[in-house]
Amino acid sequence: MTATYVYGLVSADTELPADLDGLGPSGRVSTIAHERVAAIVSDVPIDRPLGTRDDLLAHERVLDAIAERAAVLPMRFPAVVEEKGVVQELLAPHQDRFLEALARIEGLVQFTLKGRYEQDPVLREITESDEEIQLLRERVRELPEDASYYDRIRLGELVVDAMTQRREVDGRNVLERLRPLASDVSIRTMAAPDEVVNAAFLVARDRVKQFDDAVEDIGLDFVGRVRFRLVGPLAPYDFTPEG
Amino acid sequence: MGLITGLLTLPLAPVRGVVWLAEQIQEYAEDQYYDPANIRAELERVDEARQLGELTEDECVAWEDELLRRLMHRRE
Amino acid sequence: MTVATQGERGGAVERYTGGGPSGLAEVVELILDKGLVIDVFVRVSLVGIEILTIDARIVVASVDTFLRFAEATNRLDLYAHGGKDLPELAESMMKGGAKGKTSGAIEGAVEKVGEVLTNARRRRDDEDEDEPEEQPVRRRPRPRRREREEE
Numbered sequence: 049m050t051a052t053y054v055y056g057l058v059s060a061d062t063e064l065p066a067d068l069d070g071l072g073p074s075g076r077v078s079t080i081a082h083e084r085v086a087a088i089v090s091d092v093p094i095d096r097p098l099g100t101r102d103d104l105l106a107h108e109r110v111l112d113a114i115a116e117r118a119a120v121l122p123m124r125f126p127a128v129v130e131e132k133g134v135v136q137e138l139l140a141p142h143q144d145r146f147l148e149a150l151a152r153i154e155g156l157v158q159f160t161l162k163g164r165y166e167q168d169p170v171l172r173e174i175t176e177s178d179e180e181i182q183l184l185r186e187r188v189r190e191l192p193e194d195a196s197y198y199d200r201i202r203l204g205e206l207v208v209d210a211m212t213q214r215r216e217v218d219g220r221n222v223l224e225r226l227r228p229l230a231s232d233v234s235i236r237t238m239a240a241p242d243e244v245v246n247a248a249f250l251v252a253r254d255r256v257k258q259f260d261d262a263v264e265d266i267g268l269d270f271v272g273r274v275r276f277r278l279v280g281p282l283a284p285y286d287f288t289p290e291g
Numbered sequence: 292m293g294l295i296t297g298l299l300t301l302p303l304a305p306v307r308g309v310v311w312l313a314e315q316i317q318e319y320a321e322d323q324y325y326d327p328a329n330i331r332a333e334l335e336r337v338d339e340a341r342q343l344g345e346l347t348e349d350e351c352v353a354w355e356d357e358l359l360r361r362l363m364h365r366r367e
Numbered sequence: 368m369t370v371a372t373q374g375e376r377g378g379a380v381e382r383y384t385g386g387g388p389s390g391l392a393e394v395v396e397l398i399l400d401k402g403l404v405i406d407v408f409v410r411v412s413l414v415g416i417e418i419l420t421i422d423a424r425i426v427v428a429s430v431d432t433f434l435r436f437a438e439a440t441n442r443l444d445l446y447a448h449g450g451k452d453l454p455e456l457a458e459s460m461m462k463g464g465a466k467g468k469t470s471g472a473i474e475g476a477v478e479k480v481g482e483v484l485t486n487a488r489r490r491r492d493d494e495d496e497d498e499p500e501e502q503p504v505r506r507r508p509r510p511r512r513r514e515r516e517e518e
Contacts, residue, residue: 201437241436285398
């Protein structure tokens, strides 16, 4: 049995970059093809569990390098299979679905945009525009800590509520400005109330500069209130079929 | 602080002695320790420390590997 | 991936070398949560390989969250103490609440992660001395030890 690590799937005629560095002992990355679809593979460390920092970074770098130029469906980490299974169980039975998914992402790269409120400026905004919050805040400041417990929960609740309302508006604003420049958008769950934006965009390669400029403009418009981070270009992680 | 509020929000249950309470605390502490959201937040802090030069690269890498081990820990 | 931070050096975007050490948090979030799940497609699991799985959970607003925000609100340094009259309120709202459009271009207002590898390599010559050394060309088999990452 040969353990094989799968990074992602490409169309069989894809040319891989020359200097890919795999996470296995050999460091080599190659392909296993079946008709019109191919898997990007390598050997895998067998004397220790997968999951070190190096493993994760290697997985990502291989995909980044390929995604730079070609459509690739990225695998989730880790993706280890028996070598025979690559064709028999992965590529052959699902070829059509993979080819369809590859066609949908052809010529597109992913960008992930995240935005988070600058805490103090926005808290100040919220507090100064809400009398109930101000009064509660004063009350809490006057009471000793254990006496103000339930008031603090209430205060926090009001603040979180107000922040959530604001982030809906700001978040929608950002999305509406970028949506026209993307072929597809995938909105991710935002757990924290101060998260304004967390979305993945599929952008045509020849529109990347335009998209980047638009994000820069948004960053300038929100400077001091929202801190943005743009990740990409990436393989389309958020746009892979569910299976 | 978080630990106390966690305890206060637990559903009321007959306190079967100190052992039960200790188990609740342990479970809560473990929840926090293994929470992927917390681990990822900590990964960000490592990056920050790295960029600010607060830690050496070796220290950052060691910390990150430890966080990943925690992240990968399979909890029953 | 490479990491660029928001205008820290007089507006210039800071860049690390290709495949640099930073951005692990982003990588983790991407490749552990997203992408094709191999188990969905392949029935045969590999014996003898320890495959570690993670338990992904979504955090929802809880009492801890409320207390945290209450604390932060408490610590705020407001323009005036409580009991502001309305005109003062309105004025401070306009000062602090308006979107912070500043005059003059601010380079790199957005933190960009993951600059294209080749671009980062081309920029090698322009890079600041303080940044970590670039990794050697990856042609030889990759040793498993961490020490190979010369920083």
